[in-house]
Amino acid sequence: MAVYTEVSDEDLNAFVAQYDLGAVVSCKGIAEGVENSNFLLVTDRGPYILTLYEKRTRREDLPFFLGLMEHLAAKGIACPLPVAGRDGQALRELCGRPAVIVTFLAGMWPRRILPQHCAQLGTALARLHLAVADFTMRRPNALSLGGWKELYGKCAARADEVAPGLRETLETELAALEAHWPAGLPSGVIHADLFPDNVFFRGEELSGLIDFYFACNDFLVYDVAICINAWCFEIDGSFNATKARLLLASYRKVRPLSRAELVSLPWLCRGSAVRFLLTRLYDWLNHPPGAFVRPKDPLEYLRKLRFHQTVRGLGDYFLDEDTPSPAGS
Amino acid sequence: MAVYTEVSDEDLNAFVAQYDLGAVVSCKGIAEGVENSNFLLVTDRGPYILTLYEKRTRREDLPFFLGLMEHLAAKGIACPLPVAGRDGQALRELCGRPAVIVTFLAGMWPRRILPQHCAQLGTALARLHLAVADFTMRRPNALSLGGWKELYGKCAARADEVAPGLRETLETELAALEAHWPAGLPSGVIHADLFPDNVFFRGEELSGLIDFYFACNDFLVYDVAICINAWCFEIDGSFNATKARLLLASYRKVRPLSRAELVSLPWLCRGSAVRFLLTRLYDWLNHPPGAFVRPKDPLEYLRKLRFHQTVRGLGDYFLDEDTPSPAGS
Incomplete structure (x- = not known):
């Protein structure tokens, strides 16, 4: 939950x-989102979302994010559309911060993930990946291998405060990821943060995707790995193979995955687990006492990493219906 | 800012x-309000506010609060109106908590208080006091002298951690308040917490009052004293006599104040300062580390108390235009 900037009525x-x-x-102010200040703004024309970009969102990246939302909306992907002012500009300034008004998206994010949610997520993610094919702006993924090593460098000395042995686990895993990270897979713009709180449903139907502020260029199937980690584990840490199968199957109906992409999945899942483990670890070690935002638990992603480390092949996930998942629920 | 309870989409x-x-x-979830969980709920019929009552609001008081809002709305006071379900009941349960849907009130609370806001506040407060004259439910004020002494007892040992000498200041002041607290003034239901964030304006016009969850029976003019403290001091601590004059003058046009009420004002202002100083002090000393809600500064009310302690008579406030206020801005 986050409202960092107080906006006066006059402003x-x-x-x-x-x-x-x-x-x-x-x-x-909306008690959702952790990076920026979000407000539900109602005007004579109806509801909108007003976002003020706080310091973690780089100003020079905003044209990419806003351009992406415009591109996706034009392609029929349900997502917030930046609203232009009378001067034709969507990006302006409010209270000394970059600010934008976007259209309001009906729906709620699912607090309890059902298999059917994962099926619809797969379809929407694949459509997103097809829709960005002709989007020409680029933004490198700052949170890939190089970024993880940098974050690790900042956290290593204190990692064991959070879990004994975490420093060594991370160091070993980063070396393994560097040795096994795939190359040459189909790439494009990925959402890169498609957690349940960024996907809205109305009743049973997926109604839209929000929060494109981590979007970047990377392997498309890496987005699938992020979603597997974010949607297919239960609160008790167990891997829900049914959800993962549904997610994959519905994705592949819209955008087929190559053998190379499928075979890379276990390493991409490990990498995605390390990515969120490291950013959460960094926030955990560096969040100011008394801050509004309660840092997310890094160990949730350590448990996910450990699960993926036990995977011997694709069958351990979901691709072979006859192979039970080692930690399936 | 506060959302304490997470509500699932299914629930x-x-x-x-x-x-x-x-x-x-x-x-x-709305990042406003510190006592309860508030949500901006949009249905096919439009926007509403959903409130879940957390532990600080006593369940047995809810019929009084909801009855009061219904009474006020029926009298034409702009305030949220509890919405009844098909069974005729407004108060129900959600996620194990008492919960109610109320109508949505347009407007925003003023971040920067202008004199004109105080003038309109005075009118609205007096209308409120007239409107409750025939409201028959009662709720004693738990946060009057007896309640302050109880709170003081819980805070005394650690008060000096917050400001050196605070314990003695409070002890002396409580004794003085007990000796000078007025009796027999016109009484009725007061709002008791009419801070700027509980008063909405659309443009220049006051559009409604919210948050009746401290409402209780007490001297009507004590509500005026609470508003003077909450609305007529500048951020630097100075007393803005213009605002206080406007508040009082517009109030008196709707509901005249007796000489006894006017003469009591300085003590009621001191009492009101002590009330918020003590509740804030208690929260300051007892708020759990890492809690979402940043506790409000108790010392703001110590400064207000000190100002009122210097007042020698009504003229020091605003009632005699020729007497400059000692700390006027």
Whole structure:
């Protein structure tokens, strides 16, 4: 939950007056999202989301993120669309921060993940990957192998405070990932953070994707690995093979996966686990006492990493219906 | 900012199905309010506020609060109106907590208080006090002298951690308040927590009052004293006599104040300062590390108390235009 910047009514009224949205009816900080300040803004024209970008979002990346949302919306992907002011600009400034108004997306993110959610997620993710094929802007993934090593360097000295042996686990795993990381897989723009709180459903139907502020260029199937970690483990740490099978099957119906992509999945899942383990570890070690945002548990991703380390082949996940998953629920 | 309870989409859909509100379109936790969990709930019928009452709000008080809002709304006071389900009941249960849906109130609370806000506040407060005259439910004020002494007892040993000498200041002040607290003033239901974040404006116009969860029976003019403390001091601690004059003058146009009420104001202001100083001190000393809610600064109210302690008579506030206020801005 996060509202970092307090916006005065006067500043807000002046800001909204730059748009064709009528007058402000209401504006309430939303207790969701951890990177930026988000407000549910109601004007005479209806509800919108107002986002103020805080320091973790780099200003120079914003044209990429906003351009991506415009591109996806134009391709029929349900996602927030940046609203342009009367001057044609969507990106402006409010309270000294870059700020944007985007369209309101109906739906709620699922608190309890059902298999059917994972099936719909797979379809939406594959459609996203097809839709970005002709998006021409690029943004390298700062949170791939090089970025992980940098984060590890910043956390190594204190990693064992969080779990005994974590430093050594990470060091060994980073070396293994470097040796086994795939090359030459189909690439494009990935969402890179498609956790359940970024996917909205209305009733049973997926109604949209939000929060494109980690989107970057990488292997498309790496996005699948991120979703497997984020959607297919139960709270008790067990791997739900049914959910993973549904996610994969529905993805492959829209965008077939090559043998090379499938074979890479275990290493991509390990890499994705390390990526979130490291960013959470960094936040855990560096979050100021009394901060609004409760840091997420890094050990959740250590447990996921350990699961993937036990995988001997694709059959251990879900691709062979006859092979039971070693930690399946 | 506060969302304490996470509501699953399944629980929410089942809850909303008990009303004639159509289906849930969206539900987002609001980063406002410190006592309860508040959500901006959008259904097919439009926006509503969903409140889950957390442990600081006593279940047995809820019929009083909800009855008061219904009474006020029926009298034309702009405030949230509890929405009844198909069974006629407004108060139900969600996630093991008492829960209610209330109507959505347009407007925003003023981040920067202008004199004109105080003028409108005075009018609205007086109208509120007239509107409750025939409200028959009662709720004693648990946060009056007896409650302050109890809170002091819980905080005394550690008060000096927050400000040297605070323990003695409080002990002396409580004795003085006990000796000088007025009796026999006109009484009724007061809001008792009408801070700026509980008063909405649309543009220049006051559009409604919210958060009646401290409402209780007490001297009506004590509500005025609470508002003077909450609205008429600047961030630097100075007393803004213009704002106080406007608040009082507009209040008196709607509900005249007797001489006895006016003369009591300095002691009521001291008492109100002590009330918020003590509750904030208690929260400061007892808030769990890492809690979502940043405790409010108790010393803001120590400074207000010190100002009121210097007042020699009504003229020091605002009632005599020729007497400059000792700390006026």
